[in-house]
Amino acid sequence: MRSFFSKFKDGLKKTTPTFYKIFGRVGGIFSGKKLDAASLEELEEALYGADFGVETTMEIIEEIQAAYKKDKDLRGQDAARIGASVLARVLEGAEPTEDWLGSARPxxxxxxxxxxxxxxxxxxxxxxxxxxxxxxxxxxxxxxxxxxxxxxxxxxxxxxxxxxxxxxxxxxxxxxxxxxxxxxxxxxxxxxxxxxxxxxxxxxxxxxxxxxxxxxxxxxxxxxxxxxxxxxxxxxxxxxxxxxxxxxxxxxxxxxxxxxxxxxxxxxxxxxxxxxxxxxxxxxxxxxxxxxxxxxxxxxxxxxxxxxx
Ligand SMILES: Nc1nc2c(ncn2[C@@H]2O[C@H](COP(=O)(O)OP(=O)(O)O)[C@@H](O)[C@H]2O)c(=O)[nH]1
Ligand SMILES: [Mg+2]
Structure with missing residues (x-):
């Protein structure tokens, strides 16, 4: 049986082609090379396009930019990891607790x-x-x-x-x-x-x-x-x-x-x-x-x- 993750990821593929493309490009074409302003701009556009909204988009972009300022050798994969961690912070608390189904009958x-x-x-x-x-x-x-x-x-x-x-x-x-x-x-x-x-x-x-x-x-x-x-x-x-x-x-x-x-x-x-x-x-x-x-x-x-x- 396919793992939950692969199912989830396949299901989300249509949600995220832009992201795959961007990070595919950044991670591929730029692999071993630098991230640049153009790819950051492209990412920003993609985030708006996917309806992440201003707040979340800005948080993600600013954090990647800050990391980029410190390390001009930042790669696509690094940027993706930063983006994912910012998003995870935005969604902190969004997962239900394990025992969410109580014991009432029904x-x-x-x-x-x-x-x-x-x-x-x-x-x-x-x-x-x-x-x-x-x-x-x-x-x-x-x-x-x-x-x-x-x-x-x-x-x-x-x-x-x-x-x-x-x-x-x-x-x-x-x-x-x-x-x-x-x-x-x-x-x-x-x-x-x-x-x-x-x-x-x-x-x-x-x-x-x-x-x-x-x-x-x-x-x-x-x-x-x-x-x-x-x-x-x-x-x-x-x-x-x-x-x-x-x-x-x-x-x-x-x-x-x-x-x-x-x-x-x-x-x-x-x-x-x-x-x-x-x-x-x-x-x-x-x-x-x-x-x-x-x-x-x-x-x-x-x-x-x-x-x-
Ligand atoms: N692709 C896709 N279609 C869905 C999903 N959930 C529901 N649908 C479809 O959306 C349409 C409306 O769903 P329905 O359950 O009747 O909505 P309701 O009016 O809220 O009861 C149906 O054609 C469903 O098959 C989903 O997760 N993915
Ligand atoms: Mg219905």
């Missing part, structure tokens, strides 16, 4: 986010992951708003042989959550998939809050996890979105999807800077196994084209 995880961000796919992938870990999982189909949503999650549940509680189109989403909790009682994990109408419409926030209230009738501390699922290819646009959801709902974590198909995977840094909550998983494709735990080291190394240390 632990309730609510996935929220705008339409198309990847909630339903992530619900299925997460369910499969827990099942692979020997956990008893129930999924709740609380996107009753879109007609196709029920079918989509049903198909996943059948394919992965996961227990699903669902209702009909336009049913009360909170009622589905209530029933699903009952079905998940004394089981390990309940994953609640929700609707994603635009966050600017307060009725979605109301619906999400109602789901939470209903879950709390069963267990005051539920949902134990409220994760925002963010489409990583949306770049910096997703930061504002994340802030709104956080204000309305009080998020406890993030899942960043579609990092396999974008050149803008840098928004992770901006979102983390803004919200300061852990990034639990990253989505690296559309298959059940394409959900990987987020680790700062793997992400930073992949962005800067470094091998696993």
């Amino acid at each position: 632990e309730v995880i609510c996935l929220i986010g705008v339409n198309g961000s990847g909630k339903t796919t992530t619900t299925a992938k997460l369910g499969w992951k827990f099942k692979e870990d020997g956990k008893d999982v129930v999924l709740a189909a609380c996107d009753t708003f879109r007609a196709a949503a029920n079918e989509q999650i049903k198909t996943w549940a059948e394919r992965l042989d996961l227990r699903l509680v669902s209702s009909h189109h336009n049913a009360d989403a909170a009622a589905v959550a209530f029933d699903a909790y009952q079905a998940a009682k004394d089981k390990d994990v309940l994953i609640v998939d929700t609707a994603g109408r635009l966050h600017t419409k307060s009725n979605l926030m109301e619906e999400l809050k109602k789901i939470r209230r209903v879950l709390q009738k069963h267990d005051e501390s539920a949902p134990h996890h409220s994760w925002l699922v963010v489409d990583g290819s949306l770049g910096s646009n997703s930061i504002e979105q994340a802030r709104k959801f956080h204000e309305a709902f009080g998020l406890t974590g993030l899942i960043i999807t579609k990092l396999d198909g974008t050149s803008r995977g840098g928004a992770i840094a901006g979102i983390y800077r803004e919200l300061g909550i852990p990034i639990y998983f990253v989505g690296l494709g559309e298959q059940k196994e394409d959900l990987q735990p987020f680790t700062v080291k793997n992400y930073c190394n992949a962005i800067f084209g470094l091998e696993e240390a």
Whole structure:
């Protein structure tokens, strides 16, 4: 089996071609030779292009520049290592603790986010992951708003042989959550998939809050996890979105999807800077196994084209 790192790195390849190119060039053409102002400029452009934002980009560039001032023989690989370590510093605390899954029965995880961000796919992938870990999982189909949503999650549940509680189109989403909790009682994990109408419409926030209230009738501390699922290819646009959801709902974590198909995977840094909550998983494709735990080291190394240390 391929190592986690290679899977992560392959998944991120489309995120990082510019980085590979730059450091490939700096490390290749310049290998044994000096880094120069032009390659630093190119790096700066690439960082902006990948949506790392001003703060993070400047921190990375300034630190490489400072090292370059001290050592004019600095090579591409050295610059990449500095960049990766600055990025790791920005993301300090972004990894969840190992025992993040508590011992409530069930632990309730609510996935929220705008339409198309990847909630339903992530619900299925997460369910499969827990099942692979020997956990008893129930999924709740609380996107009753879109007609196709029920079918989509049903198909996943059948394919992965996961227990699903669902209702009909336009049913009360909170009622589905209530029933699903009952079905998940004394089981390990309940994953609640929700609707994603635009966050600017307060009725979605109301619906999400109602789901939470209903879950709390069963267990005051539920949902134990409220994760925002963010489409990583949306770049910096997703930061504002994340802030709104956080204000309305009080998020406890993030899942960043579609990092396999974008050149803008840098928004992770901006979102983390803004919200300061852990990034639990990253989505690296559309298959059940394409959900990987987020680790700062793997992400930073992949962005800067470094091998696993
Ligand atoms: N390439 C890629 N596609 C993804 C990923 N996660 C979800 N998708 C796709 O994004 C689309 C929307 O996903 P969906 O789960 O329906 O989003 P939802 O509206 O938030 O429930 C679907 O076509 C998914 O297959 C990912 O990590 N990588
Ligand atoms: Mg959905």
